[in-house]
Amino acid sequence: MIKRIALLSLTLFFSASAQAVEWRSVPSPAEYKAMVDLDSVKPQNDFISFTLRRAYRDGQTDPAGNEYFSSRSIIVADCNAGTAVTAVNLYYGEDRKLTHRDADKQVRIRKSEFKAPEAGSDVAEAMKLACERMANSGAGSGAKPETGKLPSGKPSATVRSSSGSGIVVSRDGLVLTNQHVVRQCDSYEVIDDSSRRLKAALQAVDAANDLALLTVRESFPAAALLRKDAEPKLGEAVTVVGYPLVAVLGTRPSVGFGHVAATAGIRGNQKQMQISVPIQRGHSGGPVFDQSGNVIGVVVSKLDALKVAERLGDLPQNINFAIRGDVVRAFLEAQGASFTSAESSSRLENTEIAARGAAVTVRVRCIRDGSTVAPAPAGTPQ
Incomplete structure (x- = not known):
């Protein structure tokens, strides 16, 4: 046969x-x-x-x-x-x-x-x-994939979703994430550490810096603190919290530790920094904490090791990037967003940073059901 x-x-x-x-x-x-x-x-x-x-x-x-x-x-x-x-x-x-x-x-x-x-x-x-x-x-x-139903009752394309991570920057319902996490979505959902599923709306985006701000009607029990001196320090220890590979690892937050490997990104990009923390799909939009538990960056990407290997014949290890804290602060200030900053003085144990980080890190779902792409906020670039 x-x-x-x-x-x-x-x-x-x-x-x-x-x-x-x-x-x-x-x-x-x-x-x-x-x-x-x-x-x-x-x-x-x-x-x-x-x-x-x-x-x-x-x-x-x-x-x-x-x-x-x-x-x-x-x-x-x-x-x-x-x-x-x-x-x-x-x-x-x-x-x-x-x-x-x-x-x-x-x-x-x-x-x-x-x-x-x-x-x-x-x-x-x-x-x-x-x-x-x-x-x-x-x-x-x-077999053909199952189809969802639109509000009209007509069959639609298969409902698909992707997810990334986000940071609660205000207890009043503000969540910061990457723009690419919420791009071309029909609706948005935020899931916090207590498994609450909250409908979200897109308030603002900055496509140039890959940042986005979501709002939910409900309040959060805690919000992240942004470091006042937001510029990264070469070699300083960092902690990353996020929701990577939820289909494999589950829907509980994951924690990774490393350091600031470079204060600039690819080709000297001054808006990003390089971190040594292992990053996987789903980490995007999650926080990078310093040793005091204050946010100094937002995870944005990892270097495509296989593409580098194909071109250069070498496999790079743990070359990952985050948007710098000073860029994040500028975005939030431009949007008039409420957030709290703090000095980084006392050093916390890793377990304490992880616990605090999990409390202010959420999973962000981008839902695509083929109905209509959620509109971009007025006056913001796409």
């Missing part, structure tokens, strides 16, 4: 891989780092397909004899049987140029080619995550 994957499906798959926003690391051997693209997971007849990406520490040789530094494999898996087969391999050399593709326009896969991947391998772990993603989407085994 032969299962065919149409050219159209593969073309869409390549496009989705290039625009992926959810790479997930999987166990890898010493010679390369592997990640699965969970946004690439697609149903293929009775199977699923997904992209596995490998970035090598040293140059490799592809089947055509060209040197390459990274590869992408389109893998077709049978989630029920626990088997998989590689349908397409693509190899990339310097400057991410495609050096070789080992498949024609139409791929034919025989049922006998499906094998159970080695337990604990990158393929096995990637397949596990991909099958979980498909099961959670409700679109497994060729």
